[in-house]
Amino acid sequence: MDNLTASEKQFYKLASLKENGVDLEEIQTELIDVSIEDVAKMVNKMTRLGLLEICQTGSNKFTYRAVKIDQMAKMESMEPEEILVYKQIMASSDQGIWVRSIKTQTNLHQQVVTKYLKILEGKNLIKSVKSVKNPTKKLYMLIDIKPSTEISGGPWFTDQELDVDFIEQLTKQCFRYIYSKSINKMNPSAIYHAGHYGYPTAIQIKKFIIDNKISTIDLSLEDITSLLDMLVYDEKIERLLPFVSVGNDMSHDQTEWVYRAITTQAEDSPLSEIPCGNCPVYKQCSEDGQISPGECPYFKKWLNY
Amino acid sequence: MFKEEYILCCQILRENFGPIVEKIGSVLLQRQRVNLSFLLKESGVSRNLARQALSILIQHLIVTYFETPENKKNGLEVANLVLTYGLLSVNQLSGILLKKNKTIDDINSYKKIMLMLVKDRIIVAATKEFVPPTTKQLDAIRQSIVTEIKIKANSRVIYGTKRKLVENNTENSKFKKQKFNESDLGEEELDDSFYFYLCFDRMDVFLRNHQLSLYMNQATNLGGSTVMKTLLEIAEHSLKSCQDNKTITISTAQIVEKLPLEPDIEKLIILENNDDSNPYYKNKKTRRNEKLGECVYSFLELLSNDKSNMLIKTDGNGPGQYYVDFQKGIKAVRKQQLNSFVRNHLGIESLRLLNVISKHNYVDDKTLAKLGMMQPSKCREKLMELSTIGFIEIQEIHKSSDRAPIRTIYLYTVDHNRQRAAFLKLLYDFSSKLIQRRDYEIMLKHNLLIKCNRDDVSHDLSLLSASDKENLSKLENSYEKLQTSIFRIDSIILIFRDCLE
Incomplete structure (x- = not known):
């Protein structure tokens, strides 16, 4: 300068x-x-x-x-082709760029692109990431850029892999919180009346997670809602229309749902009670076959229980 | 027909009519429509036994028969007409043939054949009194009986009872007369002229209502279940079969009146602290106290806000009046039973996926994995399990005309009718296996049972040894356990098969 x-x-x-x-x-x-x-x-x-x-x-x-x-200082020592490749990667920002796209946009030969990519990686200027959508596709971006949620998969992914343990732990904590708000500790067998205001909303659950430092990753309200949806699909909790908004002209998206834990366990289904309901080979079982109800060890165990 | 259904039918036939009828029945189930000679060949049963078995099946309306129209000869045709109509005059024969657009010559030839049959004493002159009813007449009679039974079952008047005669010169005649005046009906007794049968439709109503109460137990708690049960019990007298759409409307006061003492529902609901929150019972004399009324009202509000939406409030003002929509109720119970099976048998991930597909419909595996927050590989594995069992359907959308699997989008969806059929198949299968095991248990202790049925032993069980007594006790336990499970599965079959669509 x-x-x-x-x-x-x-x-x-x-x-x-x-x-x-x-x-x-x-x-x-x-x-x-x-x-x-x-x-x-x-x-x-x-x-x-x-x-x-x-x-x-x-x-x-x-x-x-x-x-x-x-940036000028970084590019000072670079060769012109190297700069071209570097600029393309820089332009891709947090979306990353595929090697074939670099080749098309720079009009350089594949070998040249590969060579300079290796050099740039060696200089710690760029990094390669794998997209959650296409795990086989290598994307290049600047070393200090955080991949977008489309590439990284959001908070549920660690190293482009779904972090099942993290999701499970977080779900458990959410359920515990909703459960604690859904039952009366003095009388656990009782249920709250229809107009009860104490059931938590997604915002309250998010606050609980932040306050208790359950997650180190920043979770948005959509992330919490998707977790709660999962619990609803698992039939562990149910989503209720808040009592105050019943009859109000609110659209589906605007409604702030409240969540209640399903505290009463479903009575054992007769199908799950009998051995056939849990038998791994029930499809091969027949009256005159090698596996038959008469010779079934599961039945024997069940009847002697 | 499912294979499982076939096996179960065979078992029922064996249980009720024995192995020969089962053999005949199994051939008919497999082949649908066969003649006697084929039936004999397939079953390996002698002609006499097969005929007896068939007559048993026909008497119980399990099997029907009809004549094969192939290779008819005129003589056979006349004989068949006589059998069909019971009594047939020559004029009637002409009339029937004319309706069939036969020519005069044909009719004359038929008349000649009829004459030959009379001469050969194959058909004889008779009057109506001596002729047994034909198949057609029997069918008509049966149909009219069924219609009459249905009319009687659905009538407001109870058939089969009559007013009891009261003798005036007895000591208590004054009292009886007074009682008669009070009720305007008098004492009733069974009418000797009536025959009675078991009304299965009514029995089904009780079983169905029990399932609805159980559902509410899970949706709320024992209190909710008790309120629902009471409501249904009040409405039960008006329900004739499982095809009824809804109950009569019941008021909260009626439920409070009929509510059982146990369980104490006041302890099963937490009301608002504000005691003046519900003014409707403040000045009313209920049988029990005001709080009970408030509790029942709160439970009814909870039940009517349930996701199944089966309890509907008709009157918005005050404690309101309620009725049960059975269509919605049955739908909810079916879903609950199916989901319970999926959770226990295939795991919670499968249940999650099933619920996601039910909600969104036509979803691909990537979206499903995202919504279900699962690994795509695990998601595909679970989807395959659900698909194999028949609970979900796959819709293929080909990107190219060569229909290559790699260029095909697979969308998952739920067909409720097929899902129900698949679940029914499982229910039949499980029921059949329980029956097989029950028979096996009885077979194992066959000698012991013969011993127990001996006159001396049946009168004095002390004649049995200690080990025999122990074995007998084990058999009784096993039998009871298996039989209970069969009945429980039967009640679910009722929900999935016989209740309102």
């Missing part, structure tokens, strides 16, 4: 103000005493130094974007 003139410094400052850079008209408006030839000279000099990059925004329309100092 030291070898730049005052007008060049002003130009660089102007170009770094806007994310997409500035065009010629804006430069001429801001830098009144600078001619077009001077602008061309300044662009050439700063491009050569790696401080400026030219972007084409339309037919015969260009903008000039400033390159940050730290």
